[in-house]
Amino acid sequence: xxxxxxxxxxxxxxxxxxxxxxxxxxxxxxxxxxxxxxxxxxxxxxxxxxxxxxxxxxxxxxxxxxxxxxxxxxxxxxxxxxxxxxxxxx
Numbered sequence: 001x002x003x004x005x006x007x008x009x010x011x012x013x014x015x016x017x018x019x020x021x022x023x024x025x026x027x028x029x030x031x032x033x034x035x036x037x038x039x040x041x042x043x044x045x046x047x048x049x050x051x052x053x054x055x056x057x058x059x060x061x062x063x064x065x066x067x068x069x070x071x072x073x074x075x076x077x078x079x080x081x082x083x084x085x086x087x088x089x090x
Contacts, residue, residue, distance in 0.1 A: 008044065008067035011074060013056075018082065020056045022046060026066075029079035039069030040083055 026041045045065035046053050056062050
């Protein structure tokens with residue numbers, strides 16, 4: 001974790017599957033699997049080599065800006081999974 005604020009934060013990540021895009025929503029994998037409530041985090045910005053980009057694909061790392069809630073539950077090795085709101089979700 002590089003920076004942590006009440007409304008989000010900045011951290012270094014590695015994309016291990018799929019393509020992460022600016023505006024996409026995420027939850028912690030452990031919360032998703034166990035059904036525990038967690039903040040929905042929105043990928044607000046991706047920076048690679050000091051430049052802003054629109055997406056991040058597998059095997060690449062980047063500095064990302066997340067918004068939507070505190071990142072206090074993120075730690076080394078945390079996995080974020082894409083979260084799509086649908087019928088029956090808030």
